[in-house]
Amino acid sequence: MCKDEKTIKDLIIGRRVGFYKVRGEIGCGTFSRVKLAFHALTKDKVALKVLDKTRLDSQAQRLLSKEISSMECLQHPNVVCLYEVMEKPSRLYLVLEYAGGGDLHNRLSTQGKLSENACKITFAQILSAIKYMHNINVIHRDLKAENVLFTSSGCIKVADFGFSTQVSNRNDALDTFCGSPPYAAPELFRDECYLGASVDVWAMGVLLFFMVTGTMPFRAETMGKLRRCVIECEYTLPPWVPGPCQRLIRGILKEAPADRYAVDQMLGICQSA
Numbered sequence: 001m002c003k004d005e006k007t008i009k010d011l012i013i014g015r016r017v018g019f020y021k022v023r024g025e026i027g028c029g030t031f032s033r034v035k036l037a038f039h040a041l042t043k044d045k046v047a048l049k050v051l052d053k054t055r056l057d058s059q060a061q062r063l064l065s066k067e068i069s070s071m072e073c074l075q076h077p078n079v080v081c082l083y084e085v086m087e088k089p090s091r092l093y094l095v096l097e098y099a100g101g102g103d104l105h106n107r108l109s110t111q112g113k114l115s116e117n118a119c120k121i122t123f124a125q126i127l128s129a130i131k132y133m134h135n136i137n138v139i140h141r142d143l144k145a146e147n148v149l150f151t152s153s154g155c156i157k158v159a160d161f162g163f164s165t166q167v168s169n170r171n172d173a174l175d176t177f178c179g180s181p182p183y184a185a186p187e188l189f190r191d192e193c194y195l196g197a198s199v200d201v202w203a204m205g206v207l208l209f210f211m212v213t214g215t216m217p218f219r220a221e222t223m224g225k226l227r228r229c230v231i232e233c234e235y236t237l238p239p240w241v242p243g244p245c246q247r248l249i250r251g252i253l254k255e256a257p258a259d260r261y262a263v264d265q266m267l268g269i270c271q272s273a
């Protein structure tokens, strides 16, 4: 449970924020609480991300402003839409498209691996979102199963642009370690400058492995061991994994960024499978 959840809950649930009536809790992040809310007139459900401005240090403020500016550029059926941003003296509210079907991590943890068909449909939708983002020079940098949400009708929505960045061109090098270590590419662990699109592509390989096997490709008891496994690209793909998934995973999880499949190659394999 979030440390000051009770306070925030007492203050917000049942209240109205702009046109939105807050009805319940969805979850919480490091600096945010996410509430379920309804538009008072249309009755549409939204996810209201509430941030206590007094708790945001300068780093968090910088990330938040990047999150907002990335999301403001994005309009795609497989990306959570930012409808509006509201500000009060001590709080900031991001009004987000609601994805009420849970997240992929939870689904894989409770149900185990996805069927081949479900993998194909899910992976193709995430790829479509990534292709769109990269085409407009937005790099997500925190792709992981927790950030892949489902709507109640099963459509994929990529969420959480808290580590995203906008580059002026796709070949711009980045240098900040972002994201979750089990999804991080070798160049991130080597502390090298990296191409944003390549680290998103690597994370797609980790995600596909997770979806198709129900386990993570790189696991270790310590960060040092995880780092070594990733840098040496040491993973074992079970032989029963279907051929197209094998091809995709082996084509994506390559140590050298330049050797990894491009998003269009992945889409081609998905479509022909």
Ligand code: ATP
Residues within 6 Å of the ligand: 026, 027, 028, 029, 030, 031, 032, 033, 034, 047, 049, 080, 096, 097, 098, 099, 100, 103, 146, 149, 159, 160, 162
């Ligand atoms: P952190 O901020 O530390 O990265 P986080 O990503 O979990 O953590 P949030 O993005 O604030 O933090 O999300 C908190 C919770 O709300 C998560 O469980 C997430 O799945 C859920 N959530 C976020 N956005 C939506 C949305 N648009 N629809 C439904 N649930 C959402």
